[in-house]
Amino acid sequence: MSFFEVFNEFLDKHLDWAPLSGHYKVLARLLRRFELYRQKTTRTKFTLILNDFDSGEIERFKNFVINEPKIYDKYPSIYKAASDVVETARKPRRPEKRGENSIIGILKRLRAFFNWCVKRGFLDRTPFATFTGIGSEKYGTPYYITIEERDLIADFDLSDKPALEVQRDIFVFQCLIGCRVSDLLEMTSESIINGAIEYLQTGLAYLPTVSTSCLSIAGR
Incomplete structure (x- = not known):
């Protein structure tokens, strides 16, 4: 099974009912754009492979998530050519700059996917076992109205x-x-x-x- 075939099985069998399933579909499309970006920058037929996804690839994916607005400006064809790996009615648009908490949330969802892969026997070990760059969310002081x-x-x-x-x-x-x-x-x-x-x-x-x-x- 390809990387996205496994991801779609994760969506269908594990998250189809969950309130957060939409966030994981966003993650799937983000990973597809990352794959196309790697093809552009390496000038190869780069493909995401489950067993080859290591801590270094996570770091490259994290940098992609952080810099995606600039990447969109430099490689707009990625967004025109990207085929949907999950069904969506959304049209491609320029990504907005993501906050630190948003980036951490994306990485945590990716970690949840890999943990599921280990439980299902697709992987022997999650690449997040050696990745320490997720970080912790930070929230401001709440103010309450009367x-x-x-x-x-x-x-x-x-x-x-x-x-x-x-x-x-x-x-x-x-x-x-x-x-x-x-x-x-x-x-x-x-x-x-x-x-x-x-x-x-x-x-x-x-x-x-x-x-x-x-x-x-x-x-x-």
Whole structure:
């Protein structure tokens, strides 16, 4: 099996149901662009091979992720020629500069893929066993708004700006139930069970249900 055949099996059999599956599809496309970039810069028919992916390749991939906006400007044909390795409706566009936490998240997802490969017997050892350059996420000090400030935001007239009004309502709704954007985007009408919201918090254990009173406040 090729590298991307294994990756797609990882998506289909391990992550098809998971809230974060979209992030791994982004990773698959990122790895494909990296493969094309290596072909351009080495002037060879370079192909990602599972057993050849070592700590050095991870470092090169990390540098690609960091410098992709500049790489896009220098090698735009990569993005025009890149075939989708997973189904998507997105059109190629210039990548934005990624923050440190975003880069760390990408590398952690790649590490999760290789750990799965070891468990499934595709690899004897993950290349991350000798790679120490992931780092740790850093977050700033959180600042909390008061209930009065929340109500001012909720009641503010944004009828002349419908798009902003929707974003405001999403923000207020999140204030009431405490979910993250990634969890919110996965919610459907089926998330409301017996008048309460139930969902699996991304990457964590089961989160208790939210009371129906939150729904009535958010819907005012």
